[in-house]
Amino acid sequence: MLLGAGAASAAPEATALKAGVLSPVMAAPELALQATDGQALNLARYRGKVVLLAFGFSNCGEVCPITLATLAGARKKLGEAAGNVQVVYVTVDPERDDAARMKKFLGSFDPSFVGGVGTRAEIDAAQKSYGISSSKKVFADGNYSIGHSSSIYMIDRAGGLRAVMPYGHTADDFVHDLKILLRQ
Amino acid sequence: MNRKRILWIAPPLAVLVVLGWAGFAPVSVPSHDELFEIPKGTYARRMAGDKVEILPAKIRLTLGLNDVLLLRNLDVVPQVFGPTIMMPGQSFRLPFEKAAEYQFACTAHASGQMTIVVEPEPVMPWSKIRWRVRDWWENRKT
Numbered sequence: 101m102l103l104g105a106g107a108a109s110a111a112p113e114a115t116a117l118k119a120g121v122l123s124p125v126m127a128a129p130e131l132a133l134q135a136t137d138g139q140a141l142n143l144a145r146y147r148g149k150v151v152l153l154a155f156g157f158s159n160c161g162e163v164c165p166i167t168l169a170t171l172a173g174a175r176k177k178l179g180e181a182a183g184n185v186q187v188v189y190v191t192v193d194p195e196r197d198d199a200a201r202m203k204k205f206l207g208s209f210d211p212s213f214v215g216g217v218g219t220r221a222e223i224d225a226a227q228k229s230y231g232i233s234s235s236k237k238v239f240a241d242g243n244y245s246i247g248h249s250s251s252i253y254m255i256d257r258a259g260g261l262r263a264v265m266p267y268g269h270t271a272d273d274f275v276h277d278l279k280i281l282l283r284q
Numbered sequence: 285m286n287r288k289r290i291l292w293i294a295p296p297l298a299v300l301v302v303l304g305w306a307g308f309a310p311v312s313v314p315s316h317d318e319l320f321e322i323p324k325g326t327y328a329r330r331m332a333g334d335k336v337e338i339l340p341a342k343i344r345l346t347l348g349l350n351d352v353l354l355l356r357n358l359d360v361v362p363q364v365f366g367p368t369i370m371m372p373g374q375s376f377r378l379p380f381e382k383a384a385e386y387q388f389a390c391t392a393h394a395s396g397q398m399t400i401v402v403e404p405e406p407v408m409p410w411s412k413i414r415w416r417v418r419d420w421w422e423n424r425k426t
Contacts, residue, residue, distance in 0.1 A: 118379065118381070120367060120368060120376050120377060120378035120379070121376070121377045121378075122368065122370070122374055122375070122376055123374065123375050123376075123377065124373075124374065126371055126374065229369075230369055231362065231364035231368065231369030233364070233389060249367070249389070251366075251367035251368060253368075264367045264368040264376070265367075266366070266367040266378070266386075267367075
């Protein structure tokens with residue numbers, strides 16, 4: 101679904117974002133998962149807020165801790181405005197990540213972060229709608245790690261999928277873009 | 285005699301003038317956007333077994349010049365490019381601020397991979413000359 105008015109009015113400012121900008125702006129694919137706060141997880145809950153959506157898993161030792169620390173840092177730098185920013189982190193490892201485990205993992209970075217969990221089929225559907233790839237690497241001891249897409253999707257207050265920040269950007273880059281999105 | 289001397293001196297002088305211009309004149313491009321389009325029918329051709337490469341496997345960008353990758357999905361199905369999914373008719377404009385080599389997944393490639401090399405802004409004379417030569421070489425057919 102096109103969010104025509106948003107796309108038209110946002111174009112000049114959108115070019116100023118440090119993230120990659122999608123045009124025309126379309127509605128962010130809806131999520132149908134369980135949230136770590138005990139409620140259903142769907143994006144409609146967060147209308148009026150800017151949502152930073154990313155995928156990962158609690159056993160991740162490389163990418164996820166850096167991403168989450170960066171997002172937590174960005175929220176701190178935003179001050180009061182951080183109340184209008186919601187981080188949603190969806191697991192790509194539903195076999196190990198239940199709501200309690202994800203809540204504990206995310207809470208170690210920022211207690212406001214909300215995790216998304218569900219069945220394998222539900223997670224696969226969420227990944228597919230955002231083009232998220234993941235591949236399991238099994239070690240000799242039977243343990244495994246998961247390589248996964250590491251971008252952060254930026255969803256505006258109206259629920260439009262506005263931009264995508266590739267992995268590796270700083271908290272300041274997020275603050276820069278969030279200030280622009282929060283003004284709209 | 286003077287004419288013969290001029291004939292000897294003119295070619296190297298001309299080369300020096302060209303090198304001087306290439307090395308010291310400001311480098312500019314009409315747009316920062318480097319546009320690539322995924323044409324309609326890409327998915328269908330791939331499903332039919334056609335291994336056609338729509339986009340180059342390696343894209344070179346230069347900071348301060350063409351440092352924004354602009355992708356347009358003209359196909360009728362969503363395409364995943366690296367950090368995002370693009371719906372049919374949608375474009376993705378990704379600016380780069382750091383010189384580095386970036387690896388992205390890309391469903392428009394038969395290999396599923398795409399490399400973007402972002403090079404530093406050509407500031408020194410030699411780097412300007414190299415940039416102009418490469419630009420001319422890559423665009424000589426267009």
